[in-house]
Amino acid sequence: MIRVEKLHKTFGTGTRARPVLHDVDLNIAQGTIGAVVGPSGAGKSTLARCVNLLERPTSGRVWVAGTDVTDLPERDLRHARRAIGTVFQSANLLRRRTVAQNVAMPLRHLGVTAREEKRRVAELLERVGLTDRADDYPAQLSGGQRQRVGIARALALRPKVLLSDEATSGLDPAATRSVLALLRELRTDLDLAILLITHEMEVVREVADTAALLREGRVIESGAVHQLVADP
Numbered sequence: 001m002i003r004v005e006k007l008h009k010t011f012g013t014g015t016r017a018r019p020v021l022h023d024v025d026l027n028i029a030q031g032t033i034g035a036v037v038g039p040s041g042a043g044k045s046t047l048a049r050c051v052n053l054l055e056r057p058t059s060g061r062v063w064v065a066g067t068d069v070t071d072l073p074e075r076d077l078r079h080a081r082r083a084i085g086t087v088f089q090s091a092n093l094l095r096r097r098t099v100a101q102n103v104a105m106p107l108r109h110l111g112v113t114a115r116e117e118k119r120r121v122a123e124l125l126e127r128v129g130l131t132d133r134a135d136d137y138p139a140q141l142s143g144g145q146r147q148r149v150g151i152a153r154a155l156a157l158r159p160k161v162l163l164s165d166e167a168t169s170g171l172d173p174a175a176t177r178s179v180l181a182l183l184r185e186l187r188t189d190l191d192l193a194i195l196l197i198t199h200e201m202e203v204v205r206e207v208a209d210t211a212a213l214l215r216e217g218r219v220i221e222s223g224a225v226h227q228l229v230a231d232p
């Protein structure tokens with residue numbers, strides 16, 4: 001699961017102190033998609049970065065897949081990050097590498113044999129429906145397909161939790177629907193806990209099980225999506 005408890009984040013100190021997150025609680029169980037939705041500047045990225053261990057909270061606690069990661073020493077962070085797959089807004093693929101090579105990237109330096117790597121990449125591409133595009137380059141794909149390659153890469157290390165940071169922001173409605181359908185399928189098939197960051201309430205309604213509405217660093221409403229009333 002992904003759990004955040006009484007999270008506060010302040011950038012800077014003294015008279016320059018800039019509080020960005022106040023008393024944020026989140027709880028996303030395995031096999032569910034929990035959205036954090038809010039307008040630009042609400043603190044969504046900062047919250048995401050506290051979960052994928054790129055930022056340290058000022059106070060509060062963070063658990064990822066059963067482990068309290070709040071006070072992990074610096075040397076353990078890299079290992080801990082492997083438990084978290086991240087999908088970015090613009091898939092962030094390497095342009096000069098094929099689809100298969102991009103998906104294999106996280107497996108490099110892990111001592112995975114070439115044969116095992118090939119097997120894992122084939123399995124991942126099948127999961128995202130891109131088996132026949134393995135040898136293409138990112139530029140040959142549609143935006144939605146590129147995003148699915150990014151998802152396959154995020155799953156390469158078999159994470160228990162997935163963080164989707166505005167993954168459908170640049171996509172047209174049809175591509176958005178296909179990426180969201182894939183996330184729903186993965187949630188169930190792989191029993192993932194997915195933290196979905198978005199500024200679009202449409203996306204939340206389409207795919208999330210639970211949501212927290214974030215405004216000016218505070219959760220103003222949270223719960224099951226069908227019970228939420230406010231617009232972000």
Ligand code: ADP
Pocket residue numbers: 011012018020038039040041042043044045046047
């Ligand atoms: P969102 O993702 O919802 O747009 P962010 O988390 O990016 O929100 O930003 C929330 C607020 O935190 C903004 O006012 C932003 O300027 C501020 N902020 C983000 N990162 C930093 C930082 N490293 N130092 C200072 N302020 C920051």
Ligand code: ADP
Pocket residue numbers: 123155156157158159160189190
């Ligand atoms: P088993 O317990 O038999 O390994 P799983 O349901 O855990 O079955 O996995 C089924 C297949 O999905 C396996 O081939 C595994 O490699 C793959 N898989 C499981 N979890 C993940 C994950 N988080 N990301 C990517 N692939 C996964």
